[in-house]
Amino acid sequence: MTLIDQPTETREGEALDPAAVDRFMKQQLPELEGEPVIRQYPGGASNLTYQIDYGERSFVLRRPPFGHKAKSAHDMLREARIMRALKPVYPYVPDIIAICDDHDVLGDEFYVMERLKGIILRQDFPEGFELSEQDTRKLCGNVVDKLVDLHRVDYQAAGLDQIGKGAGYVKRQIDGWSDRFRKARTEDVSDFEPVMEWLQEKMPEDVATCVIHNDFRFDNVVLNPDNPFEVIGILDWEMATLGDPLMDLGNSLAYWVQADDDQFFHMLRRQPTHRPGMMSRDEVVAYYMERSGFHADNFDFYEVYGLFRLAGIVQQIYYRYYHGQTQDKRFAGFGQAANYLEQRCKRLIEKSTL
Known part of the structure; x- marks a missing residue:
């Protein structure tokens, strides 16, 4: 059971009012008894994620960060509604328990979903989690398969026509x-x-x-603790939209640090894609195209785009640190990371036959 992803204590300044949480939860689920135990998941630099426990029953609450936020960012209600619409056709989405748009409850909008008890692979395999090279390869394929499955969803039949603008996505992303x-x-x-x-x-x-x-990574994938090859959940749907599937794959590969990458890229690694048995980026692309039926003669554009987008995300965070809008020391090296990502882009461009 120790392999199951666990929350920790709530960070200073990010505590929820337990009485308000209790009132809301018992309005939704009157059968709940006792007082809630509230803890926080440490991951993520954006939205805040909490575990709400009533005895053996566990829930997850997602809300935006405290304080000022951009108008278009951290749209919890949109995320929850996308998940609710996707669930019947893509079973790896957690069940939505409740959506709240009343800011008087917790100071902002939020939603509550079922907690998926499972293993989440972050920077490295958790202690006690060991797979052979062959089994690691199998797990890697199973995870990529879930991206393929998502891209096969009939979004019109699922009622998801309005979650994005659709055609013209590539140009909108590059311009944006x-x-x-x-x-x-x-x-x-x-x-x-x-x-x-x-x-x-x-x-x-x-x-x-x-x-x-738009953020498909191993640390957003939940594995069955009794069968770690089985994906039981995909998390973090905030940036989900209608768009080009190869752009989605390019975004994922920006985080895919493989064993033979240079030392600086390994310093940025957030998932265990360097492990023996993991596919290389080229192998992921070939596997995805074979399974999905989508095709590009040359994937260089999508790989450069993914790295550039990641640099944009990193730079937006670094801008806040540089101008004293946050004192979080984790962000002090983000400018250096952006410069490194530009060099990766340039090396790919120099070798590209496009």
């Missing part, structure tokens, strides 16, 4: 992230202009429109 990067750039970070120019020049048409996750 270029604009966001320029606005977030600090003087100690390179301007990325050659990378943005290349992406504009090499931009393909959308290969398809489907439901995409």
Whole structure:
């Protein structure tokens, strides 16, 4: 049982009012008894995730960060409604228990979902979790299969027509992230202009429109503790939308640090994709294309895009640190990380045959 992902104590300044939580939960589920035990999951730099326990019954509450937030960011209600609509056709989505848009309850909107008791693979395998090279390969394929399954969902039949703009996604992403990067750039970070120019020049048409996750990584995948090859849940649907499936894959590969990557990239690693038996990025692309039926003669554009988007995310966080809007020391090296990601993009561009 120790392998099951567990929360820790609530961080200072991020505590929930237990009486308010208790009132809300018992309005939704009158059979609950006793007082709630509230703990917080340590992961994530964005939305806040808590575990609410009533004896043996466990729930997960998701809410935006405290304080000021951008109008379009941290839309908990949208995330919950997407999950609720997806659940009948994509069973790996946790059940939504309740959605609350009344800010008087906890100071912001939030939702409550079932807790999936399972193993989550973060930077490294948890202590006591060991797989052979062959079994690691099997697990890797099973996880990529879940991305393929998502991209096969009939979004129109599922009633998800309105979650994104659909066609034209590739251009919107390149234009949008270029604009966001320029606005977030600090003087100690390179301007990325050659990378943005290349992406504009090499931009393909959308290969398809489907439901995409936009943050598909091992640390958003829940594994069955009794059968770690079985994926029982996919988490963090905040950025899900309608878009190009190969762009979704490119986003995932930006986090896919493999064994032969350089030391700096390994310092950025957030998932155990370096383990013996894990597919390389090229193998993931080939496996995905064979399983999905989607195809690109050359994947370089999508790989460069994924790294550039990641640099944009990193730089937006670093901008806040650089200008003293946060004192979180975790972000002190994010400018250096953005510069490194530009070098990765440039190396890919130099070798590209596009």
